[in-house]
Amino acid sequence: MRSQLARFAVRRVLSMVFVLFAVSVLVFLIFNVLPGGDPAVRMAGKAHTETQVEAIREEWGFDEPLYVQYGTMMKKLFTGDMISYFTEVSVTEEIRKGAPRTFALAIGAAIIWMAFAIALGVYSALRAGRISDRVLTVLALIGISMPAFWLGAILSYYLGYKAGIFPNGGYVEFLVSPTEWLWHLILPWFTLSILFIGFYSRVLRSDILETMGEDYVRTARAKGLSERRVMLKHVLRNSLIPIITLWGLDFGAVLGGGAILTETVFNLQGVGQYFADAIGQLDLPPIMAVTMFGAFFIVIFNTVVDIAYAALDPRIRLEGGSKA
Amino acid sequence: MSEAGRVPTLLEVHDLEVSFNTEDGVVRAVDGVGLELKSDEVLAVVGESGSGKSVTALTMMGLTRGPNASISGTAHFEGTELIGASDEELRRVRGNRMSMIFQDPMSSLNPVYRVGAQIVEQIRAHRDVSATEARQRAVELLDAVGIPDPGIRVDAYPHELSGGMRQRAMIAMALSLDPSLLIADEPTTALDVTIQAQLIELLRKLNEERDLSIVLITHDIGVVAEIADRVAVMYAGRIVEQGTLDEVFYDPQHPYTWGLLGSLTRIDRPRPDRLPQIPGMPPSLLEPPVGCHFRPRCPHAFDRCQSVPDLNTRLPEAPAHFDRCFLSPEQKRERREVGDGT
Numbered sequence: 001m002r003s004q005l006a007r008f009a010v011r012r013v014l015s016m017v018f019v020l021f022a023v024s025v026l027v028f029l030i031f032n033v034l035p036g037g038d039p040a041v042r043m044a045g046k047a048h049t050e051t052q053v054e055a056i057r058e059e060w061g062f063d064e065p066l067y068v069q070y071g072t073m074m075k076k077l078f079t080g081d082m083i084s085y086f087t088e089v090s091v092t093e094e095i096r097k098g099a100p101r102t103f104a105l106a107i108g109a110a111i112i113w114m115a116f117a118i119a120l121g122v123y124s125a126l127r128a129g130r131i132s133d134r135v136l137t138v139l140a141l142i143g144i145s146m147p148a149f150w151l152g153a154i155l156s157y158y159l160g161y162k163a164g165i166f167p168n169g170g171y172v173e174f175l176v177s178p179t180e181w182l183w184h185l186i187l188p189w190f191t192l193s194i195l196f197i198g199f200y201s202r203v204l205r206s207d208i209l210e211t212m213g214e215d216y217v218r219t220a221r222a223k224g225l226s227e228r229r230v231m232l233k234h235v236l237r238n239s240l241i242p243i244i245t246l247w248g249l250d251f252g253a254v255l256g257g258g259a260i261l262t263e264t265v266f267n268l269q270g271v272g273q274y275f276a277d278a279i280g281q282l283d284l285p286p287i288m289a290v291t292m293f294g295a296f297f298i299v300i301f302n303t304v305v306d307i308a309y310a311a312l313d314p315r316i317r318l319e320g321g322s323k324a
Numbered sequence: 325m326s327e328a329g330r331v332p333t334l335l336e337v338h339d340l341e342v343s344f345n346t347e348d349g350v351v352r353a354v355d356g357v358g359l360e361l362k363s364d365e366v367l368a369v370v371g372e373s374g375s376g377k378s379v380t381a382l383t384m385m386g387l388t389r390g391p392n393a394s395i396s397g398t399a400h401f402e403g404t405e406l407i408g409a410s411d412e413e414l415r416r417v418r419g420n421r422m423s424m425i426f427q428d429p430m431s432s433l434n435p436v437y438r439v440g441a442q443i444v445e446q447i448r449a450h451r452d453v454s455a456t457e458a459r460q461r462a463v464e465l466l467d468a469v470g471i472p473d474p475g476i477r478v479d480a481y482p483h484e485l486s487g488g489m490r491q492r493a494m495i496a497m498a499l500s501l502d503p504s505l506l507i508a509d510e511p512t513t514a515l516d517v518t519i520q521a522q523l524i525e526l527l528r529k530l531n532e533e534r535d536l537s538i539v540l541i542t543h544d545i546g547v548v549a550e551i552a553d554r555v556a557v558m559y560a561g562r563i564v565e566q567g568t569l570d571e572v573f574y575d576p577q578h579p580y581t582w583g584l585l586g587s588l589t590r591i592d593r594p595r596p597d598r599l600p601q602i603p604g605m606p607p608s609l610l611e612p613p614v615g616c617h618f619r620p621r622c623p624h625a626f627d628r629c630q631s632v633p634d635l636n637t638r639l640p641e642a643p644a645h646f647d648r649c650f651l652s653p654e655q656k657r658e659r660r661e662v663g664d665g666t
Contacts, residue, residue, distance in 0.1 A: 215431040222385055222426075223446040223497070224419030227411070233445075234434055313436055314481040 008317045009307045016303040023295045028070045031288050038062070043284045044085050056085065077292055082285050084278070091289045094274055098257075101171050102270035104181070105188055105263065106254040113193035113200065114247055120197065121204025121243075122236065128209055136201070143198030152191040152265030159187065169267040184266075192262045196250060200243050207239035214238075241312050245305050252301025256294030334505060334537050335361040335384070340397035340407075342376075342383050351609045353379040355561035355617075357397075358635065359539075363504070366531055366538045368548040368569075370584070371558035374606055377541045380558075381507045383407075385424050386414040402504065420450045423498035427510040429490035433482040439466075440478030443497045450501050465496035470526060488519035495526065499534070506530075507539045512547060524550050545588055549573065557581050560607050560617035563635055567645035577638065577647035580618045582660055616648070624651060624659055 032039045040057035041048065057063060061072045076082040080092035120136055127133040160168040166187050172180040211217060212235055220234040221227075257263075257271035264273045271290060278286035310316040342354040354376040361367050369377045382388045384399050384406055399406040404417055418424070426432045433442060443462035444455060453461075459478065466474035469492040482490055491511060498506055508527065512520035528551050530536045542548060548555055548569070555572040557565040557580065565578040576582055583602035589595075604621035607613050613620050615630040622629070628650045635648045649656070 215426060215428055216434040218387060219426065219432045219494075220434070221387055222418055222424045223449060224415050224417070225445065225449050226415065229449070238434070238436060315435055315483050 004317045005307075005310055008310045012303050012306050016299055019299050019302075020296065023299060024074060024292060025070065027288060027291050027295070028073055031284060031291075032060075032062075032069060032073065033066065039284075042282075045282070048085075052085065073288070077289060082289055084283050084285050086281055086283045091286045094286065095271055095289060095293060098269060098271040098274045100173075101268045102257055102259070102263065102272060103255060104171075104174070104185060105192065105259060105268060105270060106251060108185055109189045109192040109196075109254065109259075110247065110251045112189050113196035114243075116193065116197045117200030117204060117243065118240075120201040122208065124201060124205040125208035125212075128205070133205075140198035140202050143194045144202075146194060148191055148195065148259075148261040149265055151194060152188070152262055155187050155191060156266060169265070171268045171270075188262050188266045188268060191265070192254070192259050200246065203246065204239060204243050207242055208235055211235045211239045241309065244312065245309055248301050248305035248308060249298070252297045252304075253294070255301070256297030257290055258294065331362040331364070333360055334363045334365075334402065335359065335539075336398075336400040337380075337384070338398045340380060340383065340395075340399060342379050342388060342393060342395050344388075345392045345394075346610075349610045352561055352612060353609060354383065355612070357558070357561075357563055359556060359563070359566075361505070361537055361539060363537055364531065364535050365553045366528075366540060366551050368540045368542060368552035368555045369558060370542060370545065370548055370555060372543055372606060374560075374609070375558040376561040376609075377558045378509050381424065381509050381539060381541050385418050385422070385507065386411070387424075416450070419446050419498075419503075420501045421503050422505040422507065423501075423503045424507040424509065425491065425494045425498050425511050428514045429487055429494055430514065432494055433490055435482055438479050438481055439485065439493045443478075443493075443500050446497055447500050461500065462496070465500055466493065468499070469493070469496045470522075471496070487515050488522065491515060491519075491523055492526070495523075495530075499530070499536075502534070503536070505537045505539065507541070509541045510543070511540075512544070513542070520547070527551060545584065557584065560612055561609055562617060562648065563646075564618065564649070565645075565647040566635070567642065567647075571642055571645040575639075575642070575645070576660070577645065577653070577656055578618075578649045579622050579624050579651075579659075581647075583621075616650075624655075626650075 035042065038053070038057075040053045040060065040062050043056050043060075044052050060076075061069055064072075080090065082091045083089065084091055084094075120140075124133045124136045156166070156168055160166045167180075167184050170184060172184050174181040217230060217234050220230045225233075257275050259270075260272040260276045262268075262272075263270040264276055267273070271293060274286060275290040275294075277283075278290065337357060337359040340354055340357040340359075341352070343350050343352045357376070357380050359367065359369075359380075369380065371377045379388060383395055384401070386406065386409070388395065389411075395407060397407055401417065402421055404413065406414065406417070409417070433439065437445075440459055440462045443465060444458040447453060447458040447461055448455070451458075463474045463478050466477055471477050471489060471492050477485070477489070477493075482493075485493065495506075495511075506527075511527070512523050515523065524547055527538060527540070531538055531551075538551075540547070540551065552569050554568050555566070556563050557572065557578065559580045565572060565576065565581045572581060573585065576585055580602070586600050587602065589599060602621055607617055607620065615632055616622070616625070619625045619629045633648045633650050635646045637643055637646055638649075638653055639645055651659070
């Protein structure tokens with residue numbers, strides 16, 4: 001039965017490799033082939049000279065067959081010799097600088113939003129229909145409705161600029177000062193988490209309520225288990241499966257630079273902010289590189305989620321075979 | 325069949341009333357039910373859906389407790405009063421001295437745990453034994469209920485077993501602490517007939533070999549005939565007739581029981597053009613009819629039926645045969661024959 005899970009994992013990892021390849025082909029087609037006009041001109045930007053364009057065309061091999069172009073692009077992506085023609089800076093270097101900031105934001109926020117979501121979701125479900133549950137429903141709705149650029153700006157203005165409790169944006173390396181690092185990240189973490197807390201706690205609440213009505217929960221009670229054990233081992237264990245799935249997917253997206261707004265509002269200089277800046281200037285090489293970077297995390301975490309799902313719910317392991 | 329008084333009474337239920345507050349009003353699901361179960365006996369509680377038979381059983385297990393339920397009456401089981409018991413007292417009884425199996429074996433086991441682990445969990449909730457010992461016991465139990473390769477199946481997930489196997493696993497789990505009472509709530513309804521017959525056979529064997537008393541809740545008269553010692557017929561929250569299997573089957577006293585038995589298709593009779601049925605619908609338990617609950621559907625109703633008949637013995641020759649109908653025994657005999665002919 002263990003090997004069933006292992007076989008499932010191997011199958012999923014193989015299909016992940018295929019998806020990653022397909023994504024890279026799509027990125028290549030979308031940026032270099034599908035748009036009309038000369039890709040070298042687009043890459044060089046508005047203020048370009050004929051020699052620059054010629055050099056880019058030469059470098060990327062835009063007059064060669066498509067599969068050679070694709071190969072060149074992949075080589076540039078993975079060997080790190082892709083540069084932005086606007087800033088003359090290595091794209092890989094920029095991503096390498098931004099990634100730890102993005103990871104710090106993502107990991108911290110993911111822990112915070114999951115912890116709060118579980119606590120509030122369980123509490124709401126146990127108090128379903130009472131005043132405290134209704135208050136939490138309203139709060140969750142407010143949390144879901146607040147855009148990060150607004151919430152981030154408000155928090156950083158009032159708690160940062162006005163009250164001076166937190167720094168007004170920016171990032172400090174963990175190795176330079178762990179406390180400063182933490183201090184700079186608290187507001188971004190919460191800004192990013194609020195939406196997820198609101199959403200996840202609602203999902204968990206309704207899953208718990210649904211699970212409590214399941215026949216096997218009645219069986220668990222009939223067995224004479226303590227109420228605590230019934231709730232933890234039978235209700236919560238089964239209702240956590242959907243939000244763990246959500247969690248993996250959202251975490252992958254944020255790791256891949258998806259928290260653009262939060263990173264930008266707090267000027268964290270992470271991958272997401274780098275991406276936003278590149279889009280603002282229509283700077284193609286960084287856009288392509290970050291798109292691949294993000295896609296990579298999303299695909300990987302999709303796979304991780306699928307495997308985790310199969311580990312948590314044994315029924316999935318069989319179905320996986322026909323799906324792939 | 326045992327003589328009254330000799331065999332100790334295992335379960336005694338009196339005036340059990342269960343009602344639920346719903347958005348539409350108060351549903352009186354169980355309305356003054358009394359039951360008595362002797363040791364080693366199989367009592368079948370028969371009735372159609374919504375007659376309150378499952379609620380009665382769940383209430384004895386304490387599984388209907390909740391903010392919307394009001395429960396009154398008494399249910400004595402092995403020296404414990406179940407209705408007023410604290411949650412902790414009740415927890416110690418259920419799964420231990422008294423266990424229950426349910427209608428749908430497909431959904432009654434937790435899909436994410438192995439079958440053996442679910443049995444072990446129950447054993448360890450009541451006894452201080454090691455995981456290894458409990459697992460050993462689980463294998464024995466699976467063997468005892470007729471699951472082949474119990475040493476392998478103990479590690480199977482519920483979805484890897486067939487419906488019949490799952491119900492056997494449920495029975496194994498229910499037996500894990502050698503209870504004196506098993507409540508089986510429509511245990512065969514979701515299964516096909518051959519599996520149904522095997523399970524009923526298994527229950528009968530357990531009843532004989534393990535001194536296990538069984539309350540079998542069902543709407544399947546055929547199942548009742550195979551296994552029950554005594555029968556209680558429920559209609560709209562009340563017991564309308566109660567007696568030994570032979571008494572209820574061969575000398576039914578209540579018009580509802582006539583209808584129930586009359587609606588059976590029988591292999592030893594010519595096939596009817598139309599399946600016989602009781603006209604009308606069971607009443608809503610939100611607003612049950614005044615007096616006898618069966619009155620609106622009863623072809624024999626008369627003005628006395630506006631008040632509630634007691635559950636009484638009306639036949640001098642059968643002191644343990646109770647019914648809830650005002651008709652005199654002579655009238656019943658006369659009319660039943662007429663009703664039977666259709």
